[in-house]
Amino acid sequence: AQSVTQPDIHITVSEGASLELRCNYSYGATPYLFWYVQSPGQGLQLLLKYFSGDTLVQGIKGFEAEFKRSQSSFNLRKPSVHWSDAAEYFCAVGNTGNQFYFGTGTSLTVIP
Amino acid sequence: GAVVSQHPSWVICKSGTSVKIECRSLDFQATTMFWYRQFPKQSLMLMATSNEGSKATYEQGVEKDKFLINHASLTLSTLTVTSAHPEDSSFYICSAGDRSKMTQYFGPGTRLLVL
Numbered sequence A: 001a002q003s004v005t006q007p008d009i010h011i012t013v014s015e016g017a018s019l020e021l022r023c024n025y026s027y028g029a030t031p032y033l034f035w036y037v038q039s040p041g042q043g044l045q046l047l048l049k050y051f052s053g054d055t056l057v058q059g060i061k062g063f064e065a066e067f068k069r070s071q072s073s074f075n076l077r078k079p080s081v082h083w084s085d086a087a088e089y090f091c092a093v094g095n096t097g098n099q100f101y102f103g104t105g106t107s108l109t110v111i112p
Numbered sequence B: 001g002a003v004v005s006q007h008p009s010w011v012i013c014k015s016g017t018s019v020k021i022e023c024r025s026l027d028f029q030a031t032t033m034f035w036y037r038q039f040p041k042q043s044l045m046l047m048a049t050s051n052e053g054s055k056a057t058y059e060q061g062v063e064k065d066k067f068l069i070n071h072a073s074l075t076l077s078t079l080t081v082t083s084a085h086p087e088d089s090s091f092y093i094c095s096a097g098d099r100s101k102m103t104q105y106f107g108p109g110t111r112l113l114v115l
Helices: none
Strands: A003-005 A010-014 A019-021 A024-026 A032-038 A044-050 A056-058 A064-068 A073-078 A087-094 A100-102 A106-111 B004-007 B010-013 B019-025 B032-038 B044-051 B067-073 B076-081 B090-098 B103-106 B110-114
Touching (some): A003 A087, A024 A087, A044 A064, A044 B103, B010 B019, B019 B032, B019 B110, B032 B076, B076 B090
Antiparallel strands (some): A019 A073, A064 A073, B004 B019, B032 B044, B032 B090, B067 B076, B090 B103
């Protein structure tokens, strides 16, 4: 069965600082991996996804993620955080049936 | 990406009544749609996979007689919460699946409050 773990429930960073959100997955085959962001009262917005190929994936809003098979990880990074990045971030793994399973999310607070 | 709408965006109902939530894929024909439930400060939990023209597939622990799903067309799926109770209060999110791109397009969600 597939599952996703996001070890950090809440992270606080200063504006302009770098960010890394952790995601570990469990899936028997080659995973389809996603990062979504959810702002208060908003729907989910896709930041980036990994299917195959280059293990460093670039997304929107300056985000990137690196797939590391040996560590079963797909961590999200951003070199310089903006106040507007404050939101809830979800990592998800998809199976061949296109069903998604989400992690518990990481809440990001950005302090000025 | 495709646009997915949900209606209503929020609903308050009395305990014991049934509530229907609509999920429409506005510019994309979705053979598969998904329904999720999200409790406050928690993750999205996949409830069921809805295939157009066939019965929905429910995840373990989700009561199919409680949460009725109908996917009558390629652009519309409905979730009916039957005999709703306060514990059914939650945020319900649907998505339209694009299997060719292995992605899903999410609706804005429907907040249900059962009194």
